[in-house]
Amino acid sequence: MEANKGTVKIGNSVFLNRNCSIISCERIEIGEGTSLGANVLIYDHDHIYVREGSQPWNEIKSSPVIIGKNVWIGANTVILRGTKIGDNAVIAAGSVIKGEIPSHTLAYQERNTVFKEIS
Template sequence: MNKYFRAIIDFPTALIKTSFFKIYRFKSFKSSILSFMSPYSELTVDRGAKVIIGKNFRQRSQSRIRVRNGGELRVGKNISLNHGCMIVSREKIVIGDDVQFGPNVFLYDHDHDYKTEGGISSGKYKTSPIIIEKDVWLGAGTIVLRGTKIGAGSVVAAGSVIKGCFPRNSLIYQPKETNVRVHNINSV
């Protein structure tokens, strides 16, 4: 019963949230009326940023989208951001149609430029676009870094940290070695 009551509250709240962004950022935010953004999610669009979201977009709770000044985010149709995902754009992130996000997937098209005068506190960044083509699955806990292009039909295994260009229909994973050492409590 509780989940039905919550759904009755969440749907109008999400509709108001989407409408607010369309009115408040009408030049820089475009979205289908068929988009659903959980009231427990975050969407931040700075002045000078641009966001285009396709039909059937779902942003689940605790997910965050931040498009900073000069940044651009283009999201295709039939996209679902799972719980805890984060997308931060300072340059450009393009997500093709039918891309699925596992929980806690992060996309960052920038790195702090710690080598500049003043270091990290200087607030300077190195940026490169992220392009994710259609029909891609990003497994739970994946981190996609700047300068990454993922080809259509690819799957990124859970827990991967990726940067670079990956061809169509790739299975992208990072082997993780598990070491087990048996210890004898009596010898300590």
């Protein structure tokens, strides 16, 4: 966990499994009773990218991440800046989350496995 000019607020009875990374440049809040599976990454910022010329790698965009109470976040999930997850939500393993997830909601991304013969 790292707060680089930002803040991290973690409620009571929060469980963080192995290898979770929480990095704040603005504000990250995790409500009480929330559980994070292994390898969950939470960032309230990302780098600015410009189409041409030198990249301003030292410049960032940030917006708070707010995670409600009693949320279950599956393993290998990435939560990006500007995300708000309501109380009692479930985030499926392997998800990439940005934006608002309402309370009492299961969020997941459908994926297809593609098989191609090797020639």
